Amino acid sequence: MAIIKPFRALRPQPQLAKQVASRPYDVLNSTEAKIEAQGNPASFLHITKSEIDLPETVDIHAQEVYEQAKENLDAFMKREVLFRESKECYYIYQLIMNGRKQTGLVCVSSINDYENDVIRKHEFTRPEKEQDRINHIRISGAQTGNVFLAYRSNDALDELIEKWKENKSPVYDFTADDDIQHTIWIVNDTTVCDQITNIFQSAIPYTYIADGHHRAASAAKVRKALGADAGPGADYFLTTLFPSNQLQIMDYNRVVKDLNGMTVAAFIQALEKQFDVQLKGNEPVKPSALHEFGMYLEGNWYVLKAKPTAYTNDPIGVLDVTVLQNHVLDTLLNIKDPRTDTRVEFVGGIRGLRELEKKVNSGDFAAAFSLYPVTIDQLFDISDSGNVMPPKSTWFEPKLRDGLLTHLIGE
Numbered sequence: 001m002a003i004i005k006p007f008r009a010l011r012p013q014p015q016l017a018k019q020v021a022s023r024p025y026d027v028l029n030s031t032e033a034k035i036e037a038q039g040n041p042a043s044f045l046h047i048t049k050s051e052i053d054l055p056e057t058v059d060i061h062a063q064e065v066y067e068q069a070k071e072n073l074d075a076f077m078k079r080e081v082l083f084r085e086s087k088e089c090y091y092i093y094q095l096i097m098n099g100r101k102q103t104g105l106v107c108v109s110s111i112n113d114y115e116n117d118v119i120r121k122h123e124f125t126r127p128e129k130e131q132d133r134i135n136h137i138r139i140s141g142a143q144t145g146n147v148f149l150a151y152r153s154n155d156a157l158d159e160l161i162e163k164w165k166e167n168k169s170p171v172y173d174f175t176a177d178d179d180i181q182h183t184i185w186i187v188n189d190t191t192v193c194d195q196i197t198n199i200f201q202s203a204i205p206y207t208y209i210a211d212g213h214h215r216a217a218s219a220a221k222v223r224k225a226l227g228a229d230a231g232p233g234a235d236y237f238l239t240t241l242f243p244s245n246q247l248q249i250m251d252y253n254r255v256v257k258d259l260n261g262m263t264v265a266a267f268i269q270a271l272e273k274q275f276d277v278q279l280k281g282n283e284p285v286k287p288s289a290l291h292e293f294g295m296y297l298e299g300n301w302y303v304l305k306a307k308p309t310a311y312t313n314d315p316i317g318v319l320d321v322t323v324l325q326n327h328v329l330d331t332l333l334n335i336k337d338p339r340t341d342t343r344v345e346f347v348g349g350i351r352g353l354r355e356l357e358k359k360v361n362s363g364d365f366a367a368a369f370s371l372y373p374v375t376i377d378q379l380f381d382i383s384d385s386g387n388v389m390p391p392k393s394t395w396f397e398p399k400l401r402d403g404l405l406t407h408l409i410g411e
Contacts, residue, residue, distance in 0.1 A: 002118055002151070002200040002207050003110040005236065006088040006193045010142065010406040012042075016081055018174040020044050021182065021401035025145060026214075030060055042081050044403025046072045048136075048144050061132055066139040073140050082406070090187040090196055091405055092161055093240055097180045097398040102246040103161060105196065106184075106405050108236035109149065109207065111220050119149065120206050120383035123213045123391075133218035134225070143219060143238040143407040146400045147212035150376060153243040157199045164192065172404060180398045184405070207241060208383050211396050222409070231410045238407040240400055244376045250349035250395040251287075251373045253356055254324065255365040257343045260333045264298055267332065267367075274327040275304040284353035287372040291320060294353070294370035296360050304369075315382045320371045321390045328369070339391045346392040349373070 012020040025048035033049035050069035091106035172184040219237035280301045285294030293304040329335040356368035
């Protein structure tokens with residue numbers, strides 16, 4: 001069963017919460033982060049993207065970048081932009097985007113659970129990305145990035161959380177510049193905290209990484225590296241857990257730079273071996289069912305419907321990202337490894353289908369493909385089977401903000 005616990009969060013003064021809160025470190029490059037933090041000395045980007053306070057000639061993975069993050073974090077605490085909670089608490093984090101609400105529980109989860117597969121994974125990690133977070137956690141002494149976990153919905157837990165929201169006032173409640181509302185409540189009643197802990201330990205056997213595989217892996221490796229010097233805080237890592245009935249996975253689409261030497265007519269003819277192809281015109285095609293794809297090519301949209309021979313019913317083979325990779329990107333376009341091949345790029349569904357048109361119409365890309373989103377049940381099935389998803393399979397929105405709740409590992 002899943003082991004979670006409350007923790008003493010490092011968090012901003014209520015009047016500074018909106019200024020502190022920043023988008024996750026891995027959705028911004030250094031230039032974007034510098035622009036976003038400009039004129040805002042309280043932005044948490046000074047900690048998560050601390051290279052913005054150093055000369056542009058400094059490598060973003062240099063030792064001085066991590067030391068700058070530590071210096072900036074210490075300065076935030078000294079200036080009391082951030083302060084440490086006086087007792088261990090759980091935190092309820094609600095996000096509202098386009099009228100759609102989802103509510104998660106912020107806590108710390110067990111590193112042992114991560115290593116023993118109680119926390120289940122669906123993605124490979126890359127050593128260079130892990131090392132970046134290892135250095136950041138180890139030198140700053142803080143887990144600044146939240147790992148987004150999902151769990152199969154539990155009525156008792158849903159009821160307990162909703163009751164707390166109804167009867168208590170939030171400590172933070174603001175709408176960010178992207179129109180997403182962020183609201184946080186503190187659960188500081190020991191009895192209620194114990195009830196939450198016990199529900200996980202008795203009724204929720206597994207949690208699942210939805211987003212944050214590198215942050216989770218790095219936290220585990222930091223504990224191992226610290227060895228006997230690791231404080232008890234290093235046995236846990238910062239997580240926000242969402243029930244499956246509140247989560248929405250968005251499409252994660254593809255654009256390709258060329259047709260591998262084929263003419264448009266030859267490419268469509270080749271597609272017809274594994275797909276029924278139908279010309280739709282200039283109206284964007286948003287797939288409405290599994291095994292249906294949209295394709296934008298030379299100013300026209302097409303519907304591609306995979307034939308039964310194009311997929312299998314195992315957890316990986318049934319995914320549309322697998323179908324597209326196997327029968328289009330690999331077989332027809334010779335894109336063998338989408339992780340490394342520069343001829344393919346990925347476009348999150350949050351950017352819309354017109355973004356696919358824009359990229360193709362620019363002349364930089366030859367074709368775009370829109371996909372039906374992976375479901376949360378598919379994510380659970382793959383994680384339970386011990387398999388991993390193809391790269392760039394899932395896109396979750398809305399994103400949690402960094403800086404609102406940070407976990408210090410030194411005690």
